[in-house]
Amino acid sequence: MSRFESMVLQGTIEPTPLASIDWDRLGFSVIVTPYIGGSIALADGVFEHPVVVPNGMLAIPPLACVLNYGQGLFEGMKARRGADGKVRLFRVDANAARMARGAARFMLAVPSADLYRKTVTEVVQANADYVPPYGKGSLYIRPILAGVGATLSPVASDTTMFAVTTLPVGLRYKGTAMLKIKVEDRYQRAAAKGTGWVKAAGNYAPCFLPADEAKHEGYSDVLFLDQSGRFVEEVGTANFAMVKKGVLYVADSPSILPGITRDSIMRIAREMLGIEVVFGQLELDRVLGLGAYEGEGPADEAFCTGTAAVISPISDITWNGRTHHFGDEPGPIAARLYELLDGIQTGRVPDPYGWVTVLD
Ligand code: PLP
Ligand code: COI
DSSP states (O other), X not given: OOHHHHHEETTSXXXXXXXXXXXXXXXXXXXXXXXEEEEEEOTTOOBOOOEEEEOOEEOOOTTBHHHHHOOXXXXXXXEEEOTTSOEEXXXXXXXXXXXXXXXXXXXXXXXXXXXXXXXXXXXXXXTGGGSOOTTSOEEEEEEEEEEOXXXXXXXOOSOEEEEEEEEEEOOSSTTOSSEEEEEEOSOOSSOTTSSTTSOXXXXXXXXXXXXXXXXXXXXXXXXXXXXXXXXXXEETTEXXXXXXXXXXXXXOOTTSOOOHHHHHHHXXXXXXXXXXXXXXXXXXXXXXXXXXXXXTOSOSEEEEEETTTXXXXXXXXXXXXXXXXXXXXXXXXXXXXXXXXXXXHHTSSOOTTXXXXXXX
16 A cells, blocks of 8 residues: 555545535535545655545644644646536646745655646546536646654654645635735735745745735735835735736736746737736836826736636725725736636637646
C-alpha cells in the first residue's frame, strides 16, 4: 500500500450523492466527491507513484508542521465540461509551476510537473460524474502541498503530502453579479518581502477578519493596498484590473499572487482583442481619478480576476468615506474578456495558446 493510501482513512467521509446535487443552484459550499489522489515524499524529497483512492479524512500527527507552523500551500484550478460533453483542464503546467515555486520557498518537497499533471488528471477522471453539465459550473480542483511530518522545532517537516481533492462549484460571488468593494487601509494582506506571492495557506486566514468586517458593512470584499498605501495590491482571493480610455491596467506587486487568470486575460486582450495592456504598479488614485489623475477621471471598468472569481466586475469602490461608482452592468471589455476566456476553457472558442487539455 502506498504511503498516501495509508494516510487516507477509509470510510470516514461519505460522498455527496450525485442525485442530491442541484446543478442549477451550485454555489461555493462543500460537496464531497468520491475520490482523492496524492503522493507522499519523505526526507529525500522523492514522491512515490501517485494513487487515486476513495475519499476520506487524512491522518496526520498533532505535531504536523502544517498544523503548527503553517508549512502548507495550495493551488486552485477548474475542470470544465464543454458543449461537446468533453472535460477540459486549463493551464495545468502554469499551476504546477506556481506550486513548485512556492514549495521551494516553503522547503517542501517539489512535485514535478508530471506528477502534478498525472494526479490532477486521474482525480478528475475518477470524479468525472461530478463535473457539472455545460454551462452549470465547474469541478474545482484543489491541489494541496503540506508538511505533515511531526516536528516540535520550527524547521521544515521531513514528510511532504501532495493531495488533490475536487468539488463541483458555481460562482464564488453568489448572487452578487457586480461587486461592491471596500478599500482596506487598516490591514495589509502581505509584507513587502514576505510570501504574498506564494499561494500559502497562511496568507488567507489573516484576511478572514477584514473580509468579514466588510461583508457586515454590506461590501462583497476588500481591496488591499501596499505598504505605502498608494498602490493597489489585490482582493483577498483575486487580482485587480481596470480599464481606462480603452487601456487595460493590471495591478502587480511583489507581494501579491501572480494569477494565472490575470496572465491569460492580458494575453487575450493584447493578442485577440488588440488592446493595450499596462502591467505593473497601479495607483489607487489612478483607479479612482483622484490627485494627479483627477484630469483623466476614474476607471471606465474595474474587475477582479481569479480561478474562482473568473472575471468579476466591480460596480463600486469605497474609500475614505466616498463611493466611486463604475456602472451597474459589466463593462464591454470585461464582458468580452469573460466571453473569450470562458470560451477557450469550455472549447467554444479555439485555443490558440495550448492552454487546454482535453481529457478522455
Ligand atoms: N490572488 C489571490 C490571493 C488568490 O487567492 C487568487 C486565486 O487563486 C488569485 C489572486 C488569482 O489567481 P488565479 O488567477 O491563478 O486563480
Ligand atoms: C482560486 O481562485 O482558486 C482560489 O484559490 C481562491 C479561493 C481562496 C477561493
